[in-house]
Amino acid sequence: xxxxxxxxLVIACLASIGNASAANxxxxxxxxxxxxCTACHITPGKVSDDSExxxxxxxxxxxxxxxELKDAKLEIDPxxxxxxxxxxxxxxxxxxxxxxxxxxxxxxDLKIPFNDAKKKAAWDAKWDQEKxxxxxxxxxxxxxEVVVVGAGSAGYNAAIAAKQAGAKVILFEKAPFSGxxxxxxxxxxxxxGTPQQKAHHVEDKVQWFVEDTMKGGRYANxxxxxxxxxxxxxxxxxxxxxxxVNMDDLKRSGGARVDRTHRPADGRSAGPxxxxxxxxxxxxxxxxxxxxxxxxxxxxxxxxxxxxxxxHAKYSGYYMVAxxxxxxxxxxxxxxxxxxxxxxxxxxxxxxxxxxxxTGDGITLAKEIGASMTDIDWIQAHPTVGMDSRILxxxxxxxxxxxMVNAKGQRxxxxxxxxxxxxxxxxxxxxxxxxxxxDNQLYKKAKMVRGYDHLGMLKKADTIDGLAKLTxxxxxxxxxxxxxxxxxxxxxxxxAFHREDMPLNLTQPPYYAVKVAPGIHHTMxxxxxxxxxEVLDLQSWPIKGLFAAGEVTGGVHGxxxxxxxxxxDTVVFGKIAGESAAANAQQK
Numbered sequence: 001x002x003x004x005x006x007x008x009l010v011i012a013c014l015a016s017i018g019n020a021s022a023a024n025x026x027x028x029x030x031x032x033x034x035x036x037c038t039a040c041h042i043t044p045g046k047v048s049d050d051s052e053x054x055x056x057x058x059x060x061x062x063x064x065x066x067x068e069l070k071d072a073k074l075e076i077d078p079x080x081x082x083x084x085x086x087x088x089x090x091x092x093x094x095x096x097x098x099x100x101x102x103x104x105x106x107x108x109d110l111k112i113p114f115n116d117a118k119k120k121a122a123w124d125a126k127w128d129q130e131k132x133x134x135x136x137x138x139x140x141x142x143x144x145e146v147v148v149v150g151a152g153s154a155g156y157n158a159a160i161a162a163k164q165a166g167a168k169v170i171l172f173e174k175a176p177f178s179g180x181x182x183x184x185x186x187x188x189x190x191x192x193g194t195p196q197q198k199a200h201h202v203e204d205k206v207q208w209f210v211e212d213t214m215k216g217g218r219y220a221n222x223x224x225x226x227x228x229x230x231x232x233x234x235x236x237x238x239x240x241x242x243x244x245v246n247m248d249d250l251k252r253s254g255g256a257r258v259d260r261t262h263r264p265a266d267g268r269s270a271g272p273x274x275x276x277x278x279x280x281x282x283x284x285x286x287x288x289x290x291x292x293x294x295x296x297x298x299x300x301x302x303x304x305x306x307x308x309x310x311x312h313a314k315y316s317g318y319y320m321v322a323x324x325x326x327x328x329x330x331x332x333x334x335x336x337x338x339x340x341x342x343x344x345x346x347x348x349x350x351x352x353x354x355x356x357x358x359t360g361d362g363i364t365l366a367k368e369i370g371a372s373m374t375d376i377d378w379i380q381a382h383p384t385v386g387m388d389s390r391i392l393x394x395x396x397x398x399x400x401x402x403x404m405v406n407a408k409g410q411r412x413x414x415x416x417x418x419x420x421x422x423x424x425x426x427x428x429x430x431x432x433x434x435x436x437x438x439d440n441q442l443y444k445k446a447k448m449v450r451g452y453d454h455l456g457m458l459k460k461a462d463t464i465d466g467l468a469k470l471t472x473x474x475x476x477x478x479x480x481x482x483x484x485x486x487x488x489x490x491x492x493x494x495x496a497f498h499r500e501d502m503p504l505n506l507t508q509p510p511y512y513a514v515k516v517a518p519g520i521h522h523t524m525x526x527x528x529x530x531x532x533x534e535v536l537d538l539q540s541w542p543i544k545g546l547f548a549a550g551e552v553t554g555g556v557h558g559x560x561x562x563x564x565x566x567x568x569d570t571v572v573f574g575k576i577a578g579e580s581a582a583a584n585a586q587q588k
Contacts, residue, residue, distance in 0.1 A: 025097075027094040040054075040058050052087060063088075078100060081102065082269060084272060086179075093117070095120075096118060104355075138320065141320060143321070144168045146167045146168070146582060147325070148329060150173060151172075152331055153570035154549040155171060158581065159282060159327075170321065172294070181334070182274065183355065185567055186395075187395050188249070189567040191233035191236060193234045196249075196262055202250065216558070219558065221556065226556065232572045243277055247270075248264075251263060253395050253396070253399055254398070255562040261564035267448065304369075304544070305543075307324070308323050308326075324587075327549065331550060331551045332552065333359060335356050339363075343379070351385060352521075353521050371538075373528060374525050374528040375524050378524035381419070382519055384516035386514065395419070400504065403437050412429060413425040414497040414500075416501060433516065435513045437482070438506065440511075459513045462509045464482050489502040523551060524554065526548075528554060533547045549576065550574060551570075
């Protein structure tokens with residue numbers, strides 16, 4: 001009987017893809033060559049879970065993991081990227097068109113099998129209010145203590161902290177893999193009073209961190225939140241190190257008076273390094289993480305307290321999960337063109353460095369239940385996004401020693417000024433773009449720069465004159481700019497723009513340049529929170545059971561964020577939010 005049932009399911013599954021061979025999809029290929037639907041499905045025609053765990057295990061059992069699939073012969077190797085060990089199904093689709101996920105940001109000429117299969121509408125293309133209400137009416141299908149919404153740095157830190165505090169946690173992520181905007185972060189984490197600063201003989205004070213952050217934010221920041229960010233920043237670095245992240249390198253970011261930005265010692269980008277470590281830590285601490293699962297409703301009781309969420313999952317559909325605490329860590333709205341056009345119309349046509357998942361979901365969820373917003377219409381443009389791309393050229397490149405010149409080859413501002421001032425200055429230059437110029441000293445020192453070279457973003461020449469010709473800069477002007485800067489660097493006094501930190505000169509060929517322009521980078525405002533990361537309502541009272549951390553919130557950074565403070569925000573307030581959520585959930 002069981003055999004007959006299984007055979008019937010197999011036949012039904014094969015019938016459902018009977019026409020797929022004409023479409024040349026992956027499922028049809030496996031059904032013919034790998035023993036039918038059971039090659040991917042435990043139960044033919046069904047997916048075991050929304051994270052597609054079994055399917056991905058099957059992929060790796062046949063083809064190996066990313067370590068085995070890496071190919072050093074490839075100029076661009078999709079199996080060796082900053083995204084890390086993500087689901088195979090992020091790119092390879094069974095019953096629809098496969099796609100190269102890299103090209104959500106890049107434009108690589110990469111071939112992928114079965115990319116001519118039928119394209120299907122995205123499972124999460126819309127929010128179905130009728131089905132959301134039906135899920136609420138049906139009631140919760142399961143219960144947990146803490147729900148965390150969004151698996152970037154803030155989400156992982158919140159989930160791990162809540163788990164370590166003894167709470168039962170479910171972490172939901174709408175994308176096919178975790179990371180969010182944090183996966184794209186290149187710079188590092190600002191912190192004061194760390195062993196790293198002591199080892200590098202850097203004098204720093206909590207008050208200096210606060211003053212720099214407030215000044216950078218044009219004093220629109222919430223001082224209480226900035227105080228906590230500074231005071232607990234060293235603890236945040238120690239927390240990351242306890243989870244396995246090396247943060248021993250030290251650099252200075254724009255707006256900071258001293259070297260305060262902590263980075264991986266091997267020169268790798270901070271964001272991917274942190275996220276890949278947090279993924280492993282979450283697995284180690286048994287934090288249940290569900291991918292392809294978008295939270296679409298916060299559910300309140302008659303006392304306006306959080307009692308759960310409605311989840312829209314790729315395969316499970318709509319269902320409600322009961323929880324006493326919910327933490328919003330969904331990031332900002334930097335990739336939501338409609339929200340950008342509404343809140344900041346002058347930025348509506350600007351490119352964005354954000355992950356495609358940064359669509360403001362948490363802000364929408366919170367506003368629907370009456371949460372207060374802070375500085376919601378303020379958006380930060382990062383001054384150095386690769387021209388005609390969505391690739392962020394990290395502030396660390398300037399911090400390590402690059403200079404910034406205009407189309408003619410002239411410096412026009414201190415490279416270590418704040419992002420808003422640098423962006424404004426670039427937009428006033430001819431063509432509204434700039435070049436970052438550096439030499440082989442920086443190229444050898446900063447691993448991320450070699451990554452930009454790998455992506456074909458750098459111009460390279462053996463002489464300054466040669467670089468000027470390649471970039472159409474004025475040869476005499478660029479040569480004069482470099483000569484003057486080298487003199488300033490040697491004397492320690494930038495007479496032109498008063499740059500305070502000049503760690504490298506430009507004397508060792510080859511010389512490099514990368515073309516940059518401002519792009520949407522960080523949405524400054526969002527959900528209003530207090531010092532416990534509790535979300536506030538329109539009367540500034542905490543909404544019982546609702547917490548938030550990271551870019552979904554407002555108040556920490558004011559009108560402009562300093563480089564290095566985003567990761568600090570996600571770690572410090574992510575951890576606070578997780579601990580607060582656990583404490584609330586465990587109250588009797």
